Amino acid sequence: MELSRRVQRIQPSATLTINAKAGEMKSRGLDVISLAAGEPDFLPPDRVTDRAGKAVEGGHTRYTPVPGSPELRRAAANYFARFYGVQAEPENILVSNGGKQCLYNLCQALLDPGDEVLIPAPYWVSYPEMVRLADGEPVVLPTDPENDFLLQPEAIKEAVGPRTKALILNTPSNPTGCHYSQEQLDRVLEQALARDLYIISDEIYDQLVYPPARPASAAPWLASSPWRVAVVNGLSKSFALTGWRIGYVLAHEEIIQAMSKIQGQSTSNICTIAQEAAIAALEGSFDFLEHKRGMLSRRRDLALERISSWSGAVCPRPDGAFYLFPRLDAYYGGSVTDSTSMCTYLLEEAGVALVPGAAFGDDRCIRLSYALADEELDKALTRMGEALAKL
Numbered sequence: 001m002e003l004s005r006r007v008q009r010i011q012p013s014a015t016l017t018i019n020a021k022a023g024e025m026k027s028r029g030l031d032v033i034s035l036a037a038g039e040p041d042f043l044p045p046d047r048v049t050d051r052a053g054k055a056v057e058g059g060h061t062r063y064t065p066v067p068g069s070p071e072l073r074r075a076a077a078n079y080f081a082r083f084y085g086v087q088a089e090p091e092n093i094l095v096s097n098g099g100k101q102c103l104y105n106l107c108q109a110l111l112d113p114g115d116e117v118l119i120p121a122p123y124w125v126s127y128p129e130m131v132r133l134a135d136g137e138p139v140v141l142p143t144d145p146e147n148d149f150l151l152q153p154e155a156i157k158e159a160v161g162p163r164t165k166a167l168i169l170n171t172p173s174n175p176t177g178c179h180y181s182q183e184q185l186d187r188v189l190e191q192a193l194a195r196d197l198y199i200i201s202d203e204i205y206d207q208l209v210y211p212p213a214r215p216a217s218a219a220p221w222l223a224s225s226p227w228r229v230a231v232v233n234g235l236s237k238s239f240a241l242t243g244w245r246i247g248y249v250l251a252h253e254e255i256i257q258a259m260s261k262i263q264g265q266s267t268s269n270i271c272t273i274a275q276e277a278a279i280a281a282l283e284g285s286f287d288f289l290e291h292k293r294g295m296l297s298r299r300r301d302l303a304l305e306r307i308s309s310w311s312g313a314v315c316p317r318p319d320g321a322f323y324l325f326p327r328l329d330a331y332y333g334g335s336v337t338d339s340t341s342m343c344t345y346l347l348e349e350a351g352v353a354l355v356p357g358a359a360f361g362d363d364r365c366i367r368l369s370y371a372l373a374d375e376e377l378d379k380a381l382t383r384m385g386e387a388l389a390k391l
């Protein structure tokens with residue numbers, strides 16, 4: 001049986017693969033600590049789960065309109081007014097199965113075969129594959145830890161060619177945790193919009209930026225460039241609802257309609273019960289996040305302190321999400337020659353599961369998630385330091 005060329009062109013998700021491997025080792029009784037998770041370790045607020053329970057009891061069990069219930073679309077539109085002062089209408093919102101399906105739908109709606117999409121590296125693992133699934137061509141733009149892995153506006157000028165259609169940005173970033181200030185983001189957007197690029201801004205971690213740093217958004221640019229900006233967000237990370245599959249995208253009404261057409265022929269509306277829970281999340285208080293941000297920034301500091309004692313490591317101090325992306329290539333040599341063999345070594349020698357930087361487009365680094373209890377994090381980093389010292 002010959003599978004399609006499309007499926008043969010893409011890679012499976014590295015993060016999901018590593019998590020499965022660590023889980024399998026744990027189930028064999030091995031002492032493995034996973035720093036590979038891409039999800040928060042806290043619980044959603046009660047009001048969210050309560051509303052889901054009420055939805056079940058109240059018979060919210062039928063189809064809703066494909067782009068989401070009117071109430072949820074309104075709540076998601078209001079999110080942008082509440083946090084970024086952007087007036088949006090429900091017609092500017094599509095609710096999908098996580099930020100992931102929002103991004104997938106965008107690629108399907110915007111790209112024609114051969115269209116190029118600029119993707120700063122390190123990037124979230126799925127961007128290049130989603131572009132490929134839409135028959136587009138990912139064009140990777142490398143960045144450096146010295147610049148907090150942020151795309152420099154000049155890099156756009158050099159990279160744009162006749163087939164360049166879009167730019168995917170992610171702030172704060174998975175895998176680096178680094179974020180753009182509003183000024184930095186605006187400068188990048190100015191360059192990209194001046195070259196008629198379509199901006200896809202993935203802001204799924206925006207609620208996890210640690211004060212005094214503040215999240216930046218491309219949403220305010222929708223007013224002046226309505227045809228050129230889409231902002232992706234969702235409740236997986238901020239409300240710890242990864243399994244509930246709730247994402248939403250803000251864009252021009254006609255782009256929303258185009259994505260809705262695609263979603264209507266593939267998955268239709270997201271789970272009705274999750275939609276009800278999402279309304280409770282978006283319409284209520286976000287104050288509980290203050291505590292979560294405090295907890296995460298403390299863990300970030302703990303992790304950075306350990307990493308600073310590893311003589312060969314370079315790691316920026318990020319202000320968001322829950323990831324660090326240390327550069328460890330100073331340890332390469334012998335049997336550890338790249339980020340994949342480094343992760344294999346650290347899994348076998350230290351019992352710590354990590355994700356190779358190669359999956360994010362930077363083979364010098366590894367990604368670690370600090371969304372786990374302090375003691376476990378501390379133990380894992382101590383064991384990693386000991387293993388690195390043997391190299």
Ligand SMILES: Cc1ncc(COP(=O)(O)O)c(C=O)c1O
Binds near residue numbers: 038097098174202204
């Ligand atoms: C940068 C980024 N964007 C999008 C997503 C998709 O999240 P979800 O589909 O759970 O909303 C993730 C999840 O790991 C992510 O890290």
